[in-house]
Amino acid sequence: MPRPLEPVSQGTRVTLGISFFVLFVAAWAFATLGGFVSRTFLADPITMLQDGWLLLTRFGFLGDIGITVWRVVGGFVIAAAIAVPLGILMGAYKSFEAFLEPFVSFARYLPASAFIPLLILWAGIGEMQKLLVIFIGSVFQIILMVAVSVGNTRRDLVEAAYTLGSSDQGVVKRVLIPANAPEIAEILRLVLGWAWTYVIVAELIGSSSGIGHMIIDSQALLATGQMIFGIIVIGIIGLISDFLFKAVNRSLFPWRLA
Amino acid sequence: MTGTILQIDNVSRVFPGVRGGAPVRALEPTSLQVAQNDFITILGPSGCGKSTLLRIVAGLDRPTDGRVLLNGREIKGPGADRGMVFQSYTLFPWLTIAENIAYGLREKGIPKAQRQEIVASYTEKVGLRGFENHYPKQLSGGMQQRTAIARALANDPDILLLDEPFGALDNQTRGLMQELLLGIWERERKTVLFVTHDIEEAIFLASRVIVMSARPGRIKADIPVDLPHPRHYRMKTTPEFSDLKAQLTEEIRVEAMQAEGVH
Numbered sequence: 001m002p003r004p005l006e007p008v009s010q011g012t013r014v015t016l017g018i019s020f021f022v023l024f025v026a027a028w029a030f031a032t033l034g035g036f037v038s039r040t041f042l043a044d045p046i047t048m049l050q051d052g053w054l055l056l057t058r059f060g061f062l063g064d065i066g067i068t069v070w071r072v073v074g075g076f077v078i079a080a081a082i083a084v085p086l087g088i089l090m091g092a093y094k095s096f097e098a099f100l101e102p103f104v105s106f107a108r109y110l111p112a113s114a115f116i117p118l119l120i121l122w123a124g125i126g127e128m129q130k131l132l133v134i135f136i137g138s139v140f141q142i143i144l145m146v147a148v149s150v151g152n153t154r155r156d157l158v159e160a161a162y163t164l165g166s167s168d169q170g171v172v173k174r175v176l177i178p179a180n181a182p183e184i185a186e187i188l189r190l191v192l193g194w195a196w197t198y199v200i201v202a203e204l205i206g207s208s209s210g211i212g213h214m215i216i217d218s219q220a221l222l223a224t225g226q227m228i229f230g231i232i233v234i235g236i237i238g239l240i241s242d243f244l245f246k247a248v249n250r251s252l253f254p255w256r257l258a
Numbered sequence: 259m260t261g262t263i264l265q266i267d268n269v270s271r272v273f274p275g276v277r278g279g280a281p282v283r284a285l286e287p288t289s290l291q292v293a294q295n296d297f298i299t300i301l302g303p304s305g306c307g308k309s310t311l312l313r314i315v316a317g318l319d320r321p322t323d324g325r326v327l328l329n330g331r332e333i334k335g336p337g338a339d340r341g342m343v344f345q346s347y348t349l350f351p352w353l354t355i356a357e358n359i360a361y362g363l364r365e366k367g368i369p370k371a372q373r374q375e376i377v378a379s380y381t382e383k384v385g386l387r388g389f390e391n392h393y394p395k396q397l398s399g400g401m402q403q404r405t406a407i408a409r410a411l412a413n414d415p416d417i418l419l420l421d422e423p424f425g426a427l428d429n430q431t432r433g434l435m436q437e438l439l440l441g442i443w444e445r446e447r448k449t450v451l452f453v454t455h456d457i458e459e460a461i462f463l464a465s466r467v468i469v470m471s472a473r474p475g476r477i478k479a480d481i482p483v484d485l486p487h488p489r490h491y492r493m494k495t496t497p498e499f500s501d502l503k504a505q506l507t508e509e510i511r512v513e514a515m516q517a518e519g520v521h
Contacts, residue, residue, distance in 0.1 A: 154348075156344055156346050156348045157348055157350060159316075159318050159336070159342075159344070159348075160342065160344060160348040160350075160406075161350075161361070161365075162317075162318070162335075162336035162337075163316055163317075163318070163336045163337075163338075163340060163341065163342035163410075163419075164338060164341075164361050164362035164365060164409065164410070164413060165337060165338025165362050165365045165366055165413060166365050167365075170365055174361075174364075174365075175350070178350070178352045178353075179350070179351075179352065181352070253352070254393075255351055255352045255353075255393045255395070256351075
């Protein structure tokens with residue numbers, strides 16, 4: 001029996017991780033191919049792959065994937081560019097925090113998806129509307145989480161910097177920001193994951209392209225194989241972006257692993 | 259002996275009560291004059307306000323009353339003229355050892371070439387050659403505190419403040435660190451204010467030991483240490499040293515008993 005908190009080797013970790021995917025697909029195949037679940041409700045894995053292949057080769061699904069990725073990245077980058085500096089300022093300057101924190105905390109609970117009808121009214125069903133959904137969904141979360149992280153910077157490090165002659169600005173630039181950079185990168189990785197859910201919702205309503213659009217189109221045809229393929233593609237892209245983010249963080253912040 | 263560099267004038271500190279509790283008097287009005295190039299240790303049981311006094315000198319805390327003058331100028335906040343070494347490990351974890359030592363120089367805007375020269379000399383002095391490109395996490399506690407001392411000294415402060423810098427280290431390492439610090443002081447003659455609760459440490463390092471009493475903190479005794487320099491660790495077993503130790507142990511014991519409520 002494994003003991004609590006006992007580490008496992010890298011090899012075991014990979015094997016165990018993959019084996020759950022295998023188990024999952026096996027259970028799915030058993031339920032569908034074995035005839036326990038109606039094909040109308042759930043396609044089997046083989047049909048799903050065939051449908052997926054068809055989508056990619058005949059229906060230009062790659063273009064849909066591309067447009068969805070573009071929307072997520074676009075909306076997310078705009079949100080991060082505004083939210084990270086604001087969050088740092090809020091974390092560093094308490095009066096600024098007192099000014100903005102109540103509103104941001106309130107705005108954070110406004111569900112991005114509930115804005116979609118309003119945003120369609122304001123911005124139509126073009127790209128602007130998709131970007132805005134992702135922006136609204138991400139920006140307040142990033143602001144708050146960055147502010148909390150910066151606000152929790154070790155006080156003794158800040159004090160040490162002051163005794164070494166740092167100015168207030170020097171403390172922000174050369175202590176608060178570098179001390180929290182890895183945490184901020186981690187926050188961005190997390191919120192990017194959430195941004196993915198917003199984009200799909202935005203595409204389900206009022207869109208003529210993208211993964212979400214394909215899924216809602218397939219629903220009309222009861223093509224569960226295509227729908228599942230779309231969902232799995234989202235998962236795979238999420239996994240890849242997560243992996244990339246982690247790799248970049250590791251190379252940017254070697255001192256964390258040192 | 260040269261003139262007074264640091265003058266503590268009736269400095270007191272009262273912390274406001276927490277949740278409607280009574281205010282805590284951490285430091286009674288305290289006065290102290292520190293001569294240039296003196297090595298002063300402030301000795302006292304925990305809760306005697308010795309760290310509070312040091313933080314006020316550093317400018318990290320404000321006195322409720324009184325004032326502190328450094329070279330005749332009143333201290334209003336922290337600054338590069340007073341180097342500080344903390345008990346907790348306060349190296350910047352994202353900077354290498356060399357970058358940590360260079361931090362204050364960079365803040366001052368000293369050109370890179372000159373910075374590297376100063377960093378190299380202090381890396382040498384604290385015996386960290388070969389570790390310049392390591393991150394603090396990769397170093398032992400003793401090495402981290404040596405870096406912290408080098409970082410403070412590289413700034414060439416008028417006075418060096420140390421707040422139980424070796425408190426978290428094991429006994430052997432602590433002994434080595436004391437010798438290292440004393441060696442640097444004997445060569446460079448910096449003015450040093452060193453807070454500790456360790457009697458041996460206080461005597462071994464100091465030219466003057468200030469004993470503080472507990473709750474509320476105030477200066478109880480001011481004892482010169484006339485042991486010759488350079489000092490070697492074997493000095494800790496000489497009769498003169500033992501006499502001083504016995505004297506201070508008695509002073510401190512009474513205070514510790516009062517602080518703990520034992521009579």
